[in-house]
Amino acid sequence: MKTEQAVAQATTSMTMIQALRSAMDVMMERDDNVVVFGQDVGYFGGVFRCTEGLQQKYGKSRVFDTPISEGGIVGAAIGMGAYGLRPVVEIQFADYFYPACDQIVSEAARLRYRSVNQFTAPLTIRMPCGGGIYGGQTHSQSPEAMFTHVCGLRTVMPSNPYDAKGLLISAIENDDPVIFLEPKRLYNGPFDGHHDQPVVPWSKHPMGQVPDGYYKIPLDSASVYRQGSDVTVLAYGTMVFVSEAAANETGIDAEIIDLRSIWPLDLDTIVKSVKKTGRCVVVHEATRTSGFGAELVSLVQEHCFHHLEAPIERVTGWDTPYPHAQEWAYFPGPQRVGEAFKRTMEA
């Protein structure tokens, strides 16, 4: 599962936060056009500490705090990109990207197209997403489908430290605008949805072993996180581990595909797996209607219809704002995912 480039290197046990920081560090070292900015990312090192120490190392011209203005952060990044820099910006929570919508949708995503490559927006826009921290409706959202609906954006969501670093390096080097969603519930360990149990740290998980230097994970490749023969599970972010827990608890031999790059998508890996298992369950934390799951279900039926032995199931967040106190009734945990596995096996 790890690339050749990565296997040859010394590794360190890292949390996802440390892996993301390491990716930025490696890229700032290699390319002095890389700049990092956002709210609280400078002196303080970010509210989740992802940029800790970077200002000290690279100076205030390359790592700095910004005013609280998401539109300003993305708009300024587009201008810097037009000059030739490679900005890596942080939106403090994905729930706060909305004031930057115009700059992302109308500007960054279409700059290359409308100027026929004269100007590009080689930005990476990092944002922590997802719930599970009692963050209520403004610190819990998973807005990936809003980005996949926009032509010209790449949307990525890693599920572990190893992928996070390799994908972030690819995102920074990529000349298209990349929306880099970080499931905040995975920052410190592979959370599987059992919120009443202690968190397993990344140091106890193989994907927490991260190469110290430069390596890349391509932006269009999914990974088969768990091999299986009964049902194909399409998941990303936190739902990879929730699905793994559901497979272990139901005894259903699920093949879990971690999409990693949500769009553009590694369709080949998906189609190959569904043709093998004949069954498919799509899992995401975001709300159901017009969620990215709808796109996945369409693609699977377009490409695998004659191989399907059961209707494709979707397990998602409910179509409500993310509630605060009822967080765990909202969150699609292992029980709901396991029930979908059973339904698809019985169909």
Add this chain to the structure above:
Amino acid sequence: MSEYPPLRLHVPEPTGRPGKATDFSYLHVSKAGEVRRPPIDVSPPDTHDLAFALIRVLDEDGKAVGPWAPDIDKETLRHGMRSMLKTRVYDSRMLIAQRQKKMSFYMQSLGEEAIGTAHSLALKDGDMCFPTYRQQSLLITRNVPLVDMICQLLSNARDPLKGRQLPVMYSVKEAGFFSISGNLATQFIQAVGWGMASAIKGDTKIASAWIGDGATAEADFDTALTFAHVYRAPVILNVVNNQWAISTFQAIAGGEDTTFAARGAGCGIASLRVDGNDFLAVYAASKWAAERARSNLGPTLIEWVTYRAGPHSTSDDPSKYRPADDWTCFPLGDPIARLKKHMIGLGIWSEQEHEDTQKELEAEVMAAQKEAEQYGTLSSGYSPSAADMFDDVYKEMPEHLRRQRQQLGV
């Protein structure tokens, strides 16, 4: 080769950091009583100097001096003192409850109690505040039942917001307190719209908009100023400059070598910069602005200069980015101590009464907390039912949500 030297990026930096004291001379503090008080029908461009000065009433000895010294009765002062103390006691109790995991999160207003308290006393019933998450003193001054407020914090069975909102994101329509959004600055333009509606309908109510120094960087702030100016909306535009937006100093929000009040002046709005830790100055400036709004003279922007004495929230640790004793060095002091000195000087308050009131309020808050906890806490498992989650997404629940609720089995 260019004939010019290389350009350099300027990134503002506070003078104080952990282990290094802040130089507060950047505040440009005026002497109490020295700033002029124009009539309420002043032409907005003629308030330009007031956007850079600092309106203060209480002098070092606790005496009310100068043209802004308000005509305020003994009972209002006592109500103000009581409300500030109650807010502070409430904050400290709720902070402990959060540490005990009875609630998921809390935000104090320590050091900023005078602003919401005195402002609230200057408004009338029916006026609508569009607050941020640090104006609990507005609710406490309006005597909103503490039990209701605490039930919201505990996300319990009596939570008026049914567990849907983060603690402190209150919504109390009958107390003139608009629903708090976790997203910043959004409410600032909404307040202008509410004021415009009052004008459209020929009403006499006014709106009061709230924002922090940090959030003025959001576009919604500038939009609000433009709309308020264009339509001469009956609204008070409050900018609470507490010097810190999580870890970033007010200069990062645009406060370096200028003031936030100057932003209003630049938009053609009458603008004042006021000592937010001076209860009397807050009351006087709020009254002035409310009179202007109610007299169809349009909006007033007020920058309240204060200091965020506590962490941003229970998720924050300010010792990582600012001097530990910064608040004690802040030149505008503690709003409660300053009003106390004034009231004792007037002979309407005493050390003994202060101490007794403090004890009485502690007992009141504790009793309210005890009652609220009977209806559950976040950790006790009596949270609002999961079925509630599906209500109020729409006025009438559509079929798809009914099916989803059924699927959840609640």
